[in-house]
Amino acid sequence: MKSFKILSVLVASVMLLAACGGGGGGGELKIAILAPLSGPVPTFGEMTRDGALLAIEEWNAKGGVLGMTIVPIVEDSQCTPDPAVNAANKVINQDGVHYIIGEVCSKASIPVSEIANAAKVIQMSPTSTNPSVTVDQNGVTKTYIYRACFIDPFQGLVGAKFAYENLGYRKAFVMVDQANDYVKGLAENFKTAFTDLGGEIVGEASYTANDTDFSSILAQIDEADPDIVYLPDYYNIVNLVTAQAKDKGMNVPFMGGDGWDSADLNLEAAAGGYFTNHYSPDSDAPLAVDFRAAFEAKYGKTPDALAALAYDATNLLLAAIEAAGADDTDKVATALNEISFEAVSGTITFDEQHNPIKAATILKVTTEGVQFETVVNP
Amino acid sequence: MQLQIRPKKPPIIVRPNSFLAWIGRAFMILLALVVSYILIRNLIEKPLFFVTNVINGLQLGFVYALIALGYTMVYGIVKLINFAHGDVFMVGAFVSFFAIERFDLHQWPLKIFPTMNSFIAIGIGTITTILLSMLVCVLMAVTIERVAYKPLRDAPRIAALITAIGVSFFLEYFGLLDFVFSARFIPYERPFDVVTWYISDGIHRMQSGETPPDNAIVVSNILIIIILSTLAVLLFLQFLVHRTKIGVAMRAASFDKPTARLMGIQVDQVISFTFAIGAAFAGLGGVLYAIAYPSIKTLMGVYPGLKAFVAAVLGGIGSIPGAFVGALIMGQAESMTASYISTPMRDAIAFTILILVLLVRPTGIFGEPEKEKA
Amino acid sequence: MLLEVKDLQVYYGAIHALHGISFDIAEGEIVTLIGANGAGKSTTLRTISGLIRPRSGQVIYKGEDITFAPAEQIVRKGISQVPEGRKIFAPLTVKENLEMGAYIIKDKAETNRLMERVFKSFPRLKERINQLGGTLSGGEQQMLATGRGMMSKPNLLLLDEPSMGLSPILVQEIFSIIKEINAQGTSILLVEQNAQMALSIAHRAYVLETGSILLSGPAKEIAENPQVKAAYLGV
């Protein structure tokens, strides 16, 4: 046991050294990017990482923030609680970061937010839509946690309003992935909003993300004969569902949320559908055009909503740091509360629950492309 | 010390037809009755909807069958749950995707012979694409077998199983890398157009944008292609296994490897051959699956692979007709569960069915009773 | 010499099964290995046919060292084994079992000719040609196993306990067929517990005890040996 004690003393001193070396650094500002880069649930980690890295690169090219070079630390958080917690603990305790961009999935962002909030680290989630990310179970806003995307209730409400008032539909069918909190949140809020407005939910069907065969749900939709089907999932599911619906000769329009926004959306199949989004990809807003061009130039692929939101989240955070004038998370949080930022996805301000306030765009899918339909203001 | 033996009451022997023995059977019968009641009620209420569901289940079941055949053959001969099989299936889909997207392989006959009948040309092009996918899958499976499984043939079975899981994880996570297949969901371009017919009073070909009448059953050419190719594969396999020397050797080797070697059968080659055949069908299945459900991703093989394995177990693993029947049952079970009970529960119910069937027939529907351990 | 076995040492893990066994078989001979349970008879056969690798020693067949050749190659060289306990492929039909015996023969017509030869020796098999191997009786299984062993046209047939579990009449029948096979020019290495039967048809015999050869010589001499008489023949 003697050797063991010596070893532990040794490691203690080594760790102490490392701790001293890890802090400070003067000209560097570390930002952690937590994204699901591997794991059993593959999602959109790479897009998120690339969007955030692009923003950091642009800031560094401009001379950094407050004169400090921004050093990104990318961690794989797998969209699963345990690795996300480990990643958060690692970047906070080991690397000493004060700012986290991520996670993508709410189920990973929620446990991370608890750690970050306790450690007074600013977390800016680009895409976690679950209200619980920024608010704890008692309804108290977490001081250091922000997000750059809509929350579920908002998009559901906008979708329902648009379907009921603008399109004049009265019968809606809702498709839900019970395991996906994003889809579930949107769907439930759509249902409440639509029935509150006076519409009728003629049917509801659930599926799982691993399903590829939707024919039985489509058969149910055929039976229920709705005016519109609300399918607030990502484009991959949308592609599958709409293609199969088309094969079966169904003409009912589909409607969804920002998950539809992708260069890979099957326009042919989804034509006639609508979705709510942060911005219009063919928008001529200079920011969006620039972002798209820069992203394509750097990575050779078209950015999707996740990349845009990660880019926005990073920019927001860095702008707030600059506005705060110091690498102090309390000051940055204050700055974020007061910020009004021109982002790719619109002008962003934060409400008291740290959710962004921005206008929602309704887009229509046609075979030629996605077209701007209308703007719904919050 | 003296041992004290307390006189034990003589045990009561439960006779097969006594009340206590019937409790379990009554339980199973009750379950069966509930299921049949739900099905029959729905059949009577909405016969058309029911038939539609049966057709949907068929399509799914036939694709599962293609994968399940590979599982069951490999398991039959090496007693290994080849977890990487689902990923071979995925690679099959991706190979055809690249062939179509990058090289327009499905249109080569038209490029060389522009005057060719387009129907035949597309047919030949599609078959070429499928053959290419099958070939790549075969090469991959044989490599995997040689590198990862063969060295472990004499090791404990679990080592091979863990290796299979390792290979599966490797294929998945390597595929997820950006420069391989990436984590994206990729829209799949079908090599041919979907043609749908609806049957109400006679068979009508559906024009694009046309909505079938309310009381029609919709059938697509994809369904027909899947059914035909699966049946062809099944017949081919039956022929192979019962009429050819290598097929009989496969069965011999799966029964008793040392004795098979005494007959001069090169067991390692037979095993590689089995892997190759299974992989070829998985490749075919991958392409057909991608055509039927045109969105592919790197992890697409996990769940179909699992379901197909369950189907193989349900039918009695090691048995070729068993895998086929099991897959059809799985397809129907999923389709019916999704329509009449609850879609999110469909995996759960598929597995519950499996467990219940195993309780009644512990080695699956077509399975032979397990050999005692030697 | 057709087959020469030199100083075979075989281990099962830590257990020393064969302590240096040497013997030989000449062309056209029937040689028998007799010995009690666990003497190493089957181990010897399995080593010759390539299922077990010896730690040291040599197996030389027609002047060629086949000690470490894999089992499937050894069959191709002309050594065929009828394994202990028959080891019929139960889910295969009688015909398929025989076809597997002729696996190394590529010519279909030749296979059919060989099969006819087997059916001539064992007419009972022909009656059951489409029956599954597992459903045959013990005697029929032994016939099938022997027939299957002959299907590869071996120069040397290794027979492991052909009389095991058979009625005396069947044993007689099997042994007469073995003699017949030998008469057609196939050398035979016979491993038996039924020493009396074995010695009655063999030309030469070796007596094994706990992994080494105790006695060897012409079968008749061995049968006369008082030690053998006492231990194996029960006289």
Next chain:
Amino acid sequence: MDISVLLSLVKIILVIAYLFGLFWVMGVKVRPLTIKGKKVNISLLVNLLGTIAAFGIIQLTLTDFGGFQILNDFDSGLLYQACTMTMVALGLNLIYGFNGQFSLGQWGFYGIGAYAAADVTYRWLNSDASGLVVLGVGVILAGVIIWAIGKFTSNLRRMPVLSSFTLYLLGSLVAGYVAILAGRWISPLINPFLGTNLAPGPLAQGIWLQVVFFLAVIFAGIFAAEVSFLFGLPVLSLGSDYFGIATLGFTIVIYTLMVNSDTILPFPEMRGGRGMIGIPKLTNWFWAFLFMILVIIIMRNIMRSSHGRSIVSVREDETAARSMGIDVAGTKLMSFVIGSLFAGLAGGVYAHYIGFLSPGAFDFLIGFNPMIIVVFGGLGSMTGTVTASFGWIFFLEGLLRDALGKISPQAPSWRYVLYPLTLLLLMLIRPEGLLGKLEWGFLKLPVIPLRKVKNEGEQA
């Protein structure tokens, strides 16, 4: 190489050295002291003090002395996860490694334990004692009923498994119903003392919360064990691979139920796929260490007992074991139930470490991890399992995370490519696992001499 990468490597080595030290000190034999002419055996005392000291070492390094803290939250998080993983994997090793039942259901029981324990403390904190009451009463009552039915059926021979399963199932359902009634009657009596969510009452604070946490974990473990009993009873009669696939199905069924916990099951606080929030983070080194040591001791004592020997003999040869008079089915069931109990306990500890439960964490693909760990460490080696659990967590989550992050922003994607490759290599080089069947220190099983040498004068 970066210093922190080196450090991660050192951490792995140290943590394994620590474990070996722990097992050594737990099992060390000391020569009896002679106090006042009497021989006093102090081995047990030394073992106990040593264990406490081992606990103390980590506790000290975890303590924050005014900014000086050797092990930060990252390390402690890894430690807790390693402890829970050890418990899960040890349970699986009992089921698979020692008893030979190829089970993929361990992750399901882990999930059951996690959700059950979390629900109890969650409700307790939200001024609702019904969780504790229902789970406690239900678990105890079901245990009693199962025991009683077991007593009854032990007098019956040749009873079909399905029938006894039906009986047990009915009994458990009755127990559950009674427990719900009990919850309805008893919990209103306790609720007023729990205060409200924002102003917790006396019973929702301090020591009481710890007690409730402890009870919750224990009950959750027993609950998982009872579920495994009901499930295992019919399913264990299947052959090995069939059993494996049935247990895999169990994991998937549990996952599906978790996803639908707020729609199909009546637990709105679990919030289905959105994940359960607001679970108090009560796990600390004390609890993690305590439960882990508890599991290790139970496991080791089982393996040393005659039960342990019958468990191993069933793995080796069922027929031979049966002919020796061993109750094969009962032994299988016992090891399955105990293994699941460990998983359930681990789940409870895990839930209160992470503070957030999402069905995604109980997906069947992640459920292969315990199996991989058990094989990695060596089937049938407790030392191997514990070492592999710690090594695995510290390698994958510690070293790889640290090292790859340093290389480039693209590199973390490779984390899960390197992991299966390591697995493949290990299996090809050492198919029997890292430690084979080796045991060390405390976990060393007594070698039973092949032939007992009778000493003179010892004859009975």
